[in-house]
Amino acid sequence: MDRLHDRVGRRLASRRVRYSRQRRELAEVLAAAGRPLTTAELVARTGLPQSSVYRNLATFEQVGVVDRIAFAADHARFELAEDVTARHHHHLVCTVCGAVEDTVMNTRQERSLRRIIAALATAGAFEVDGHRLDVLGTCRVCA
Amino acid sequence: MDRLHDRVGRRLASRRVRYSRQRRELAEVLAAAGRPLTTAELVARTGLPQSSVYRNLATFEQVGVVDRIAFAADHARFELAEDVTARHHHHLVCTVCGAVEDTVMNTRQERSLRRIIAALATAGAFEVDGHRLDVLGTCRVCA
DNA sequence: ATCAGTGCAAACTTTTTGCACCGCA
DNA sequence: TGCGGTGCAAAAAGTTTGCACTGAT
Numbered sequence: 001m002d003r004l005h006d007r008v009g010r011r012l013a014s015r016r017v018r019y020s021r022q023r024r025e026l027a028e029v030l031a032a033a034g035r036p037l038t039t040a041e042l043v044a045r046t047g048l049p050q051s052s053v054y055r056n057l058a059t060f061e062q063v064g065v066v067d068r069i070a071f072a073a074d075h076a077r078f079e080l081a082e083d084v085t086a087r088h089h090h091h092l093v094c095t096v097c098g099a100v101e102d103t104v105m106n107t108r109q110e111r112s113l114r115r116i117i118a119a120l121a122t123a124g125a126f127e128v129d130g131h132r133l134d135v136l137g138t139c140r141v142c143a
Numbered sequence: 144m145d146r147l148h149d150r151v152g153r154r155l156a157s158r159r160v161r162y163s164r165q166r167r168e169l170a171e172v173l174a175a176a177g178r179p180l181t182t183a184e185l186v187a188r189t190g191l192p193q194s195s196v197y198r199n200l201a202t203f204e205q206v207g208v209v210d211r212i213a214f215a216a217d218h219a220r221f222e223l224a225e226d227v228t229a230r231h232h233h234h235l236v237c238t239v240c241g242a243v244e245d246t247v248m249n250t251r252q253e254r255s256l257r258r259i260i261a262a263l264a265t266a267g268a269f270e271v272d273g274h275r276l277d278v279l280g281t282c283r284v285c286a
Numbered sequence: 287a288t289c290a291g292t293g294c295a296a297a298c299t300t301t302t303t304g305c306a307c308c309g310c311a
Numbered sequence: 312t313g314c315g316g317t318g319c320a321a322a323a324a325g326t327t328t329g330c331a332c333t334g335a336t
Binding site: 159191192 | 289290291292293295
């Protein structure tokens, strides 16, 4: 937790951006979630007004503290950037209820995936700096 | 092209849904794109009113003719479903300009990816029926 | 001929912004 | 104490829907 604030704080400080009470709260909620959250969820969990949630997420995104991802088009979802969590992960997306959960692959699998992607990029003259793997299927609850 | 209309037509017919002139046009534009298109792009390219574009895409999605995917939260993107194109592909997403392009992996790579995902799913008690791989980076234009 | 589909316009949802006030560096 | 941040409310952007008319089967 202190580690979280330390990392986020550093990143904000390096851009001369303040780390307010509201921003700390957002970071904590995101860190505790274990999955990407929608703005509605963030509003509910933090009690902050929508405008502050949106604006702070935008700031966080610019600074590289959060990533904005979208599974459905109607709600954006946000998660802490991997630079902050120091943990690379992917998503299990339930195509029935729309639930999204974080998941981690073991090192060998991740290495293998990276190798595949590198080959793909070479063929396409595209400079890779990351990847996003969503596994689509049915979650425990919906099965 | 005829093959496209044949496949889409069959799928619609099986659900007792009509294949109107407007729907043919949407299917053709999507097939010609080589990348997922936004609703704005579809409106521009087809000349159809927004409401028809949205409604027909919703119908197509229900019937399994198109997939709705979202890279940014502000614009949904649509592409023909793999059942229709008979071609599995992934996306190269430019993090600078937001451009998205289709890309295909060779059979060995795809098999390897599938194996990795299967392992991931077993570990998580999640029933997999597909995957989505986005390669993030910088496109030729932005490099 | 019938009922799904169309086009317009209006409603609704999600996200962004203007503005006056507040509080941290 | 100044300037970035906050909260409210209003606007903008994107998507959906009601309704009367049209057209594919």
